[in-house]
Amino acid sequence: MSTAVGREELHRLESIWAEKPGLRTFLTTVDHKKIGTRYLVTSFAFFVAAGLEALSMRTQLAVPDAGAIGPKAYDELFSMHGTTMIFLFVTPMLNGFGNYMVPLQIGARDMAFPRMNALSYWIYLASGIFLYSSFLLGSAPNDGWFNYTPLAEKAFTPGLNIDFYNLGLLFLTVSSTVGATNFLVTIFKLRAPGMSLNRIPLFCWAMAAQSFSLIFALPALSVANIFLELERRFDFHFFDRAHGGDALLWQHLFWIFGHPDVYIIFLPAVGIVSTVVPVFARRSMIAHDWLALATMATAFIGFGVWVHHMFATGLSNVTYAFYSAASMVIVIPSGVQIFGWLATVLKGRPVIRSPFLYILGFIVTFVIGGVTGVMFAAIPFDQQITDSYFVVAHFHYVLFGGAVFPIFAGIHYWFPKITGRMLDERLATWSFWLFFVGFNLTFFPMHILGLLGEPRRVYTYHPGFGWGLWNLLSTIGSFTLAVGILGTVVNVIWSRSSGAAAGDDPWGANTLEWATSSPPPEYNFPSIPVVHSVDPNWDVDDRRDDARRLEHAELTLSGGHETIGTDWLDADIEEIHEGPSESPWPLLLALTLSWFFVAFLAGHWVLAGIGVGLIAVAVGGWHLKEPGE
């Protein structure tokens, strides 16, 4: 039943928010949905790149003394595999889902800072291209994703490899920091009226926890990168013994970032798990508040465990005991989450569809990774087995199991919302099983290889130690996994044009992104939803009230690019925020930053100086036109 008032409001919203298709919009959009989709596509491309790097390595390691890939190429492959997966795939992919879904789940029309959102993406793309251009120069980073000094210093790695690494990561950090700020302000200030703190969806809690972690962890990495680059370019001293420096300073700085980073990866992924579980269990999440708390607790405790990466460096046992204890304590919040999910499923009536398959796969693989993680907290065991293939097995179980499985669940769950079409369930199921079997076949044998004494980061190994069989199985597994992934890629491409129509809410889901069309209109919601529970899309009366409000032009905010601002605790209405429409400045600023980093890499100080000036101009230009002008 639609009235003239309602129709007129829709008209107004459409004309305010419409972005004309074309190149100009492509370069200047600030729409979180378009930016989110870009993040998803770009990060998946990097996933494929890193996956090909992995397949190359597995081919070389399939048999002893294979001789297929030499150490120079291999070192670049394993370094870029890790760097790509961690920095260019998994976090941006999760941020892609975050970008698309967080505003929808909180009932907002866009992120708090739409132009900064676009900026985050352009910088991410630029820094990814920057890092990968190193391959073209035959100088890809080659000292591992962790890049320990002294090996990464100029004396031992004189080429541009490490400069690409330092500058590429510094560049990317700008994107991550801006993104984190954006998510935090969005989640705490732009929620729908009535969405008090205890009604925030768990995926949004996860993005908030991730963003807090990024804010506090990234600077440690940046300082490490800055120090090393100053050493390499200007002969400063921070890590070299001969001039008063300390090699372990790098490790401390790196892991103070690096350990929280795994939670930066893991938390949004379990946010996806917490999103999918209630829907396919057909009931509210059990202990929703404990799970939110567990998310925050994991992020917080994650800052206190980094020395467990350094158990073999010869620090004091008293120090080690503290970090061992902390590394065990962090298991507790994860345990609460796992049993929360299991309880919800067991007390519900499960519906098995492809997103849920990946969730079940996640639970099993993540727990396997988790128990080996506990093993690493046992100091003497860690001292025996760290830097062997056992740790490679462990972190792939927690990172692939703990993040990639949920990402694939997210792909299958949210594909209908983003494209308006359903994926093919049969192809998805086949792909899942190849994926699951392939993953386990690839990584389970690595536990055995580590126990048999095979060190990690080796381009080859010799026969006679019993390593050949397990390596071969692992390689077979990796190709199986690749086929499973390929199945999903084919499914996505095919279903985009030929999949069944999805409708607004094919899963009967409980969060607000399903309260609007698939894909959502530019303005997300015709009237801002008002929320009274933790499962707003299951509150049928509330959603009918939204429609009624549209017919009375209430909370339609059709005066401009508007969304509602609410207070952080109870989400009471504070004011209406006017946001920007398309703007060229995010792309321009990203280009000026690229100029600076390329010039610095090339050692052209004058050009770099000009770059700084251009950056200042771009920042100035950004603020030239104010909203409402």
Place this chain on the structure above:
Amino acid sequence: MRRVAVAGGLAGVCMLVLSGCSDDQNTLAPHSSAARSITTLWWVMFIGSTIVVMVVTLLVVLAVLKRRGRLDRVESRGESPGARNVVLISGALVPAVVLTALFIYVLTTVPATAEPKPKDAKMEIDVTGKQWFWAVRYPAQRIKTANEIHIPVGVPVRIRAHTDDVIHSFWVPELNRKIDMIPGYDNSVLLEADRAGVYRGQCAEFCGLQHANMAFYVVAQPRAAFNRWVAREQRPADTTAAGAKVFTQVGCGGCHTISGLSNGTIGPDLTHVGGRMTLAAGTIPNAKGWLGGWILDPQHIKPGNKMPALPVSGSQLQQLLSYLESLK
């Protein structure tokens, strides 16, 4: 229940297979009390972990076997106090208790594998990691060698772990945990073999292009045999042989030390190279053919390592090989 039996059987097979698989670098074939305490710790945690994984997998299977719901029906909206308690007990309380017990157990295992103080050992050996070999020095016996460490059986030996360049890691899995070699740090690890044998070690911290080919051997011998080895190592090298002249002519002495002949430190000490089991840090066997191939084209065997292929004629090579093989 059948699943549990299968899983248990599988675990058992794994244990058998792993402990018998290979004898060189196997953490599950410990040959010292330190390594054994780690292996025991591993089995305890493995059993506990298997139980946890089986319980969770069981719950997942149960979930899948449950009566199915429908996407157009919501089963339940409310909280469930009973389920909340189960979540807290199984997710927080039980892990807290188990992990506390584990932590206490772990603390008791730390002393067995801790870095030794000088008084904990009867002998000291200095090992310096260098890209990509191990320089070994016995201060008391005044021996210098490389890539092969001999120790007397049953005697606690303190290995002092240093580096001349980047971070390496000294790791002999069957004898003890690894210890990193960090510039400016004085780390150490205790080796005490409980039976005679040859134990392989390998660098366990990525150190550049030939990290994969930076291995070494620890040879544990009965006292008498060890003393004989020491005596051999203490003998000066023959510097008058024809091959010695070739060694100098070709320029090997720029990187390698043969005591009395040269003083190079970029490559391993070769004073008693003939007596070693392997060459190039455990990469190739010590036999004339291999040695010849190595000298002619080191980059082929260990690409990126620091040894160039110095020009050497056929007859020079033969003399050199005989000489080096004679340095036992």
Place this chain on the structure above:
Amino acid sequence: MSEQLAVPVALQRGRPLGYWGMLMLIATEAVLFGAIIASYFYIRFRTPHWPPPGVPEPKVLHPLLLTVVLIVSSLPAGIASWAARRQLPGRAAWGLFGTIALAAIYAAGTLVVMVHAWHKVGAQHDAYDSLFFTLQGAHVAHVAAGILINLYLLVKISRGRLTQYRINGIWAMSLYWHFVNVLAVFVLLTTISPSL
């Protein structure tokens, strides 16, 4: 726009989004400097001679005076923010001007101190020197960036209206300014710590 709402409305307007964004930026920059300062003390406590032999102990008086000048600039910065929020463009402009002037004195003076120190012993001498110049340089760079942004704001409000956007900008920048000033104390204490 909507008028009647059967929903709860907060009693006072919230702070602008830019305010919260600036707080996040301050948090991350604080950790950045925290990491540099922690690195300084990490190296210090591993080093028997600090400063290393041949390096003079750091000056105390000049840096202390300069830091006082910078901290005083929080006053005009606060006045600018207060005046802007009360729609007093003239006073806001003077506040910005005062902030810029005092900060410029600090920046110029600190650069002089650094150049003198560099001529004596450059950053390439030892970790002590590298840490000193990096820490001090990072701080001065943040002051310089703040000066530039305040200049931009000053020009905008001198030539145009005091729009809400500009008010929010001045408000956010005043936060940045107080942060940079508090940071100056920590940077000072760290760099002169060998002389204390």
